Amino acid sequence: MPELPEVETVRAGLEPHLRGRRVRTVRVYEPRLRWPVPQDLAAVLRGRPVIAVERRSKYLLVRFPDETLLVHLGMSGSLRLVRPEEARRRHDHLEFVLSGGVLLRYHDPRRFGAILLAGAEPHAHPLLSDLGPEPLSDAFDGAHLYRRSRGRRVSVKVFLMDAANVVGVGNIYASESLHVAGIRPATACGRVSRARYDRLAEAVKCVLANAIEQGGTTLRDFVNGNGSPGYFARQLAVYGRAGQPCRACGQPIRTIRLGQRSTFWCPACQR
DNA sequence: CAACGGACCTGCCTGC
DNA sequence: TGCAGGCAGGTCCGTT
Numbered sequence: 001m002p003e004l005p006e007v008e009t010v011r012a013g014l015e016p017h018l019r020g021r022r023v024r025t026v027r028v029y030e031p032r033l034r035w036p037v038p039q040d041l042a043a044v045l046r047g048r049p050v051i052a053v054e055r056r057s058k059y060l061l062v063r064f065p066d067e068t069l070l071v072h073l074g075m076s077g078s079l080r081l082v083r084p085e086e087a088r089r090r091h092d093h094l095e096f097v098l099s100g101g102v103l104l105r106y107h108d109p110r111r112f113g114a115i116l117l118a119g120a121e122p123h124a125h126p127l128l129s130d131l132g133p134e135p136l137s138d139a140f141d142g143a144h145l146y147r148r149s150r151g152r153r154v155s156v157k158v159f160l161m162d163a164a165n166v167v168g169v170g171n172i173y174a175s176e177s178l179h180v181a182g183i184r185p186a187t188a189c190g191r192v193s194r195a196r197y198d199r200l201a202e203a204v205k206c207v208l209a210n211a212i213e214q215g216g217t218t219l220r221d222f223v224n225g226n227g228s229p230g231y232f233a234r235q236l237a238v239y240g241r242a243g244q245p246c247r248a249c250g251q252p253i254r255t256i257r258l259g260q261r262s263t264f265w266c267p268a269c270q271r
Numbered sequence: 272c273a274a275c276g277g278a279c280c281t282g283c284c285t286g287c
Numbered sequence: 288t289g290c291a292g293g294c295a296g297g298t299c300c301g302t303t
Contacts (some may be wrong), residue, residue: 003296034279034299058297075297076281091281110280112297127299154274163298170296219296220283239296260276262294 002073004135004168005211006222006230007058010079013225014104015053017081018062021098022049030093034074034114037094044117045069050098057131057167061122068122074112080105080227132166135204140166142198149189149197156192157185158259160200169204172217172239175264177203179238184270185263186256210235238264 002010026042038044048064055061060079062069071079084103088095094106094115106115118125132148133139148165149156159165160174169177178185180203183196192200216222216230219240223229237247242255246266256263 006296032280034297072297074280075295108280109282110295110297112280152273158274161297172296217296222296259274 003170006216009216011055018050025097066120068118070116070118072114076110077108077113142201145197152190156189159189
């Protein structure tokens with residue numbers, strides 16, 4: 001479900017409600033997520049105040065003194081604030097009870113998500129330590145992509161979705177960014193010019209920033225920390241639009257599979 | 272190394 | 288109506 005804009009939307013929505021609150025209780029109803037939920041989760045977090053809610057890649061980092069809760073939403077996860085009287089739904093796997101009557105529920109039908117503890121230095125955690133740059137940071141630019149892609153043969157779309165190269169660009173925004181940059185997704189990444197990588201890096205930044213402004217993309221079930229959908233779906237240029245006319249040139253949008261993922265592109269705008 | 276496919280899960284939609 | 292098959296916003300891991 002969530003790519004970087006969706007996770008960032010959740011982060012921004014939750015932070016003001018969580019910061020300064022103390023953990024009263026953590027209830028684990030289903031520990032079988034991507035990795036087992038730590039058995040000592042409740043004991044470790046109880047009594048600690050939330051210092052900040054940060055994001056790295058598609059991970060949420062809930063910071064406590066000398067401890068960090070790592071949350072990944074996988075494909076179908078959501079984390080939202082609910083009223084204490086609201087009944088639990090199917091697939092509500094965890095709940096965090098905080099001071100001031102704040103109740104946070106983790107919901108994840110497919111259970112591809114993760115809830116882990118990462119200590120005082122979470123960026124040293126194996127899941128975070130080898131990640132590429134944040135796409136909206138200065139460390140991410142055309143020169144970076146160009147350098148990383150030399151001598152490689154994977155498609156530029158699969159390359160762009162590899163978190164070792166740049167984080168946060170998932171299946172929707174990879175297709176969208178390549179459309180904005182005018183690059184065919186199946187092109188071997190090692191054969192894309194420096195000038196085109198400059199355009200691609202700019203396109204990624206632009207698409208992600210716009211999506212964040214719109215509160216993310218809701219295709220079926222994405223909701224932010226308050227249970228509201230995002231509105232970027234109506235601005236999608238190619239994703240999910242196979243056979244429909246390109247908004248720029250009118251040509252029918254095509255679809256192919258790259259790296260086992262559906263890919264959408266315009267044969268006229270993307271060369 | 273790089274590239275690829277399978278694996279982990281449930282829900283929903285389509286077509287027979 | 289039932290059932291099989293395919294697809295879905297992610298990403299780790301084992302094999303080639």
